[in-house]
Amino acid sequence: MGIESTKIIRKASEKPRLLASSRYIEAQMNRRGPFQITQQMGPYCTESCGHCYGSYSPQRTGVPNSDTIRNSLEQAVETNNNLGINFFPRICLSDGEPLHEKNRESMRALAEYSSRIPLAIMTNAGFAKSLREAREWMRFLRDSGLDFSSIEDQCCETISSFHISTGRTYNVPLRNHYYFNKALKQIFPDLNFGEHLDYTILGFEDKFPTTRSSTKLVGLIHSLYGTEDPLRITSNDGQSDLCIEFPTENASIFLYYGKITPDGRAVLIPEISKKYPEKPIQPEELEFSPEESESLTIDYQGNVSFGSSQKCVRPGKIYGNVNEGNLFELVRKINHDEYYQATKLGGVRFLYHLAQEASQEFRLSARDICGVCHSIAESPELVEAIRQGLKTTGVVESYKGYLDQRGIPNIG
Numbered sequence: 001m002g003i004e005s006t007k008i009i010r011k012a013s014e015k016p017r018l019l020a021s022s023r024y025i026e027a028q029m030n031r032r033g034p035f036q037i038t039q040q041m042g043p044y045c046t047e048s049c050g051h052c053y054g055s056y057s058p059q060r061t062g063v064p065n066s067d068t069i070r071n072s073l074e075q076a077v078e079t080n081n082n083l084g085i086n087f088f089p090r091i092c093l094s095d096g097e098p099l100h101e102k103n104r105e106s107m108r109a110l111a112e113y114s115s116r117i118p119l120a121i122m123t124n125a126g127f128a129k130s131l132r133e134a135r136e137w138m139r140f141l142r143d144s145g146l147d148f149s150s151i152e153d154q155c156c157e158t159i160s161s162f163h164i165s166t167g168r169t170y171n172v173p174l175r176n177h178y179y180f181n182k183a184l185k186q187i188f189p190d191l192n193f194g195e196h197l198d199y200t201i202l203g204f205e206d207k208f209p210t211t212r213s214s215t216k217l218v219g220l221i222h223s224l225y226g227t228e229d230p231l232r233i234t235s236n237d238g239q240s241d242l243c244i245e246f247p248t249e250n251a252s253i254f255l256y257y258g259k260i261t262p263d264g265r266a267v268l269i270p271e272i273s274k275k276y277p278e279k280p281i282q283p284e285e286l287e288f289s290p291e292e293s294e295s296l297t298i299d300y301q302g303n304v305s306f307g308s309s310q311k312c313v314r315p316g317k318i319y320g321n322v323n324e325g326n327l328f329e330l331v332r333k334i335n336h337d338e339y340y341q342a343t344k345l346g347g348v349r350f351l352y353h354l355a356q357e358a359s360q361e362f363r364l365s366a367r368d369i370c371g372v373c374h375s376i377a378e379s380p381e382l383v384e385a386i387r388q389g390l391k392t393t394g395v396v397e398s399y400k401g402y403l404d405q406r407g408i409p410n411i412g
């Protein structure tokens with residue numbers, strides 16, 4: 001996608017009236033679509049965190065087969081080589097814990113390919129029960145070829161990195177974080193840690209939590225990486241959530257804060273169900289902020305859909321399987337799909353409108369915007385009815401009609 005188109009979409013997030021402009025519509029319709037891959041590494045997980053939106057745990061069975069992982073990697077690398085760009089710039093390992101024994105062979109394959117397609121390793125640090133175990137995993141990744149050099153093209157630069165999630169619902173002791181960081185420093189001593197490591201605390205609070213455990217974590221990171229420079233409190237990418245910046249000798253390390261979303265097991269937590277009650281949807285209240293890029297999720301069985309997590313792989317929007325189809329072809333299929341085009345143009349509130357056009361009785365109760373999207377995509381029949389309606393009227397014409405109905409003029 002050109003720089004101009006990216007700018008238009010970014011601007012439309014800040015000035016919603018631009019969502020009705022022809023420039024915005026053209027930029028979205030021509031956007032090349034999904035590219036950042038998220039690979040589900042569960043549903044088996046070493047932890048059973050109270051907030052887990054996928055309700056993963058040691059009681060669940062299923063992890064990706066290492067052949068499935070190799071298929072995805074091979075196809076992603078081949079696409080990048082054929083196109084001469086980082087069409088698939090990186091693979092995010094999430095939705096389950098990547099670093100546990102059942103994922104050992106998958107991690108070997110991922111590390112082997114990391115010089116061609118970098119990894120974002122989302123871990124809970126549960127594997128680092130002792131310094132010995134933490135070192136063993138770091139050594140294994142190093143010896144399997146985990147590569148931290150950057151891959152760059154005209155659009156972006158990507159690198160492999162560790163993203164550690166923690167918080168009071170994680171049940172992973174602070175000492176694991178100490179062992180993990182110690183081992184990381186010992187096995188990869190030359191790393192510019194700020195570029196390859198960050199932390200996220202997840203919690204219920206509206207602001208950065210000043211609990212004893214979060215204060216201890218701040219102290220731990222500072223003692224392991226910090227310099228004489230004071231910590232800085234900054235805004236997290238313009239959002240209201242704060243993050244803490246630890247200046248180091250090189251790039252800073254960041255500790256973000258994220259609010260728990262009301263999904264999966266999280267709704268059993270009284271604070272969450274109270275904060276986000278299930279209520280009838282008022283479409284005009286649904287938020288929409290257009291994306292400049294897209295995630296492509298591959299579930300543990302190899303099923304592919306657009307969306308940022310395994311929860312987005314719903315029956316109505318599974319486009320194929322990496323073990324049977326070609327990843328690039330699946331992306332083309334998504335890009336040509338009217339349902340996807342409508343999603344990127346107008347978001348969930350446009351989908352809600354389309355669902356009501358497809359079925360007069362359509363009404364939903366949900367806790368948040370993801371709940372609406374998941375409910376619609378749960379029904380292949382409803383998604384197909386929406387798709388057929390879009391085929392008949394045309395995606396852009398439907399979108400303009402929807403804007404007209406809302407009294408939003410096309411501003412050229």
Ligand code: SF4
Pocket residue numbers: 042045046047048049051052053054055056057095096097124170
């Ligand atoms: S939140 Fe992460 S670490 Fe916790 S159970 Fe879910 S996948 Fe596992």
